[in-house]
Structure formats: structure tokens, C-alpha cells
Amino acid sequence: MLIVEYHRIARKEARWDRSIEAFRRDLERLHRLGFRPVTLSEYLENRMDLPPGASPVVFTFDDSHLSQIRFLADGTLDPECALGIWSEFAKEHPDFPVRATFFILPPTPWGQPRQVAAKFRLLRDLGCEVGSHTYSHANLRRLRAADAESELRRSSDWIAREFGERPTAVALPYGLAPKDPELLGRCGFRAALLVGAGPAPSPENPKLDPFRLPRIQAIDGEFGLAYWLDRIEAGEVRPYVAP
Numbered sequence: 001m002l003i004v005e006y007h008r009i010a011r012k013e014a015r016w017d018r019s020i021e022a023f024r025r026d027l028e029r030l031h032r033l034g035f036r037p038v039t040l041s042e043y044l045e046n047r048m049d050l051p052p053g054a055s056p057v058v059f060t061f062d063d064s065h066l067s068q069i070r071f072l073a074d075g076t077l078d079p080e081c082a083l084g085i086w087s088e089f090a091k092e093h094p095d096f097p098v099r100a101t102f103f104i105l106p107p108t109p110w111g112q113p114r115q116v117a118a119k120f121r122l123l124r125d126l127g128c129e130v131g132s133h134t135y136s137h138a139n140l141r142r143l144r145a146a147d148a149e150s151e152l153r154r155s156s157d158w159i160a161r162e163f164g165e166r167p168t169a170v171a172l173p174y175g176l177a178p179k180d181p182e183l184l185g186r187c188g189f190r191a192a193l194l195v196g197a198g199p200a201p202s203p204e205n206p207k208l209d210p211f212r213l214p215r216i217q218a219i220d221g222e223f224g225l226a227y228w229l230d231r232i233e234a235g236e237v238r239p240y241v242a243p
């Protein structure tokens with residue numbers, strides 16, 4: 001089960017940047033290998049709408065960088081932002097619709113403060129999800145309990161108010177959980193995502209711990225997306241396949 005992690009989409013590839021070209025290649029390769037996108041909730045609740053033989057992939061985007069969702073001056077979606085690239089791809093491949101989970105930072109996710117509401121509307125229309133990435137990209141491990149709780153609750157309240165749905169998942173900044181293991185649940189979260197670096201358990205695996213979900217970074221280097229897709233293509237790693 002792959003949960004892929006993106007940050008910025010850029011002209012050139014870098015440690016935290018996926019190039020426009022590489023992002024297109026990721027979509028093509030995942031599609032060709034039989035993967036189909038599902039949201040994080042669909043995976044966790046094991047209610048993925050997949051044709052028999054298909055494998056699920058969860059796309060996650062952290063940090064709500066402008067390159068993920070950018071509107072041009074005329075109000076249209078920039079064809080070179082992540083959502084624009086994927087929308088174009090989905091037109092040619094209707095079996096690979098835009099379906100992602102965005103872990104955002106209030107109060108102006110994706111820059112462009114006047115267009116936040118329109119971006120949320122677009123995500124809702126597409127069936128995408130919004131999750132918490134704390135309020136100010138906090139290192140929860142280092143904060144006192146009360147401060148960590150405030151980071152989580154403020155972010156959750158803001159998303160509930162502006163997006164219209166309370167988030168159930170948090171992508172932990174730096175992959176670091178708060179010292180108190182009960183805090184996430186107390187703040188209303190049912191799942192937490194780490195930063196690296198391998199496949200996640202299948203939704204039917206009893207060992208699945210929703211508060212420690214590993215992700216695969218969308219990079220070409222070791223233990224990145226290309227590495228795991230090479231292993232899968234070579235038959236060395238078997239992804240979950242829908243019955």
C-alpha cells in the first residue's frame with residue numbers, strides 16, 4: 001500500500017521539490033502499473049472503490065505550497081501546478097481522477113489569500129480531502145503539552161470553519177509526534193502520518209497502526225517513489241491488490 005508524499009512542484013527537481021516533468025511521469029507510471037488514487041479516509045475505512053486487480057495509492061501534499069494549487073490572473077487553474085497537471089492527466093485517463101489529501105497550514109494555504117475559499121470549493125468538488133499539518137508547522141515533540149494541544153486544536157477548528165469539514169488526519173511536521181501519545185486522539189484525530197520511508201500496511205492488515213502511517217517521498221533517490229516502483233515492477237515487492 002503506497003502513501004506518496006509531495007511538497008513543492010517546481011521547474012527543477014530538488015530535495016523537497018518534484019519537477020513538473022517528474023510529477024507527470026509519476027502519474028503515468030502509477031497508472032500504467034495498475035494503481036488508482038484513493039483518499040486517506042477511503043484507505044483507512046477500507047471503502048476503496050477499486051476495480052478488481054487494481055492497487056490503491058494515496059497522494060498526500062504537505063505544507064500547502066502555492067505550486068500545488070495556483071490560480072492564474074484570469075481565475076483559471078495554472079496548468080503547471082500539481083492540481084492543473086493532474087486535472088489534465090485525468091482528462092485523458094478518467095480512471096485516474098484527481099483524488100488527494102492536502103495537509104495544510106492556516107491561515108493562507110497556497111498563498112493567494114483572496115482565493116482560499118475558491119480553492120477549498122474546487123477540492124470539495126473533486127472529492128479531495130484536507131488534513132492538518134498543525135497551525136504553524138510545529139515540532140510537536142518539543143512543545144509542552146498545552147502548546148502542542150493548541151497547535152492541533154487551532155488547526156482543526158480553522159479547517160472545520162473554512163473548509164467545512166473537520167480533519168481526521170494530521171501529517172506530523174518532521175514526522176514527530178507529541179510526547180503524550182493520547183493527545184492526537186483527544187484532539188479528534190484518528191490518524192497520523194510520518195515522513196518516511198516505505199509502504200504502509202494493507203487496509204486489512206491487523207497490524208495497521210493509524211497513528212504511525214509511513215509514507216513514500218516522491219523522489220528518485222533511495223527509498224523514494226521511483227525506488228519502490230522499480231521493486232514493484234521487478235516483482236520484488238507486491239502491492240495490495242483489490243479482490
Ligand SMILES: [Zn+2]
Nearest residue numbers: 062063173174
Ligand atoms: Zn511540512
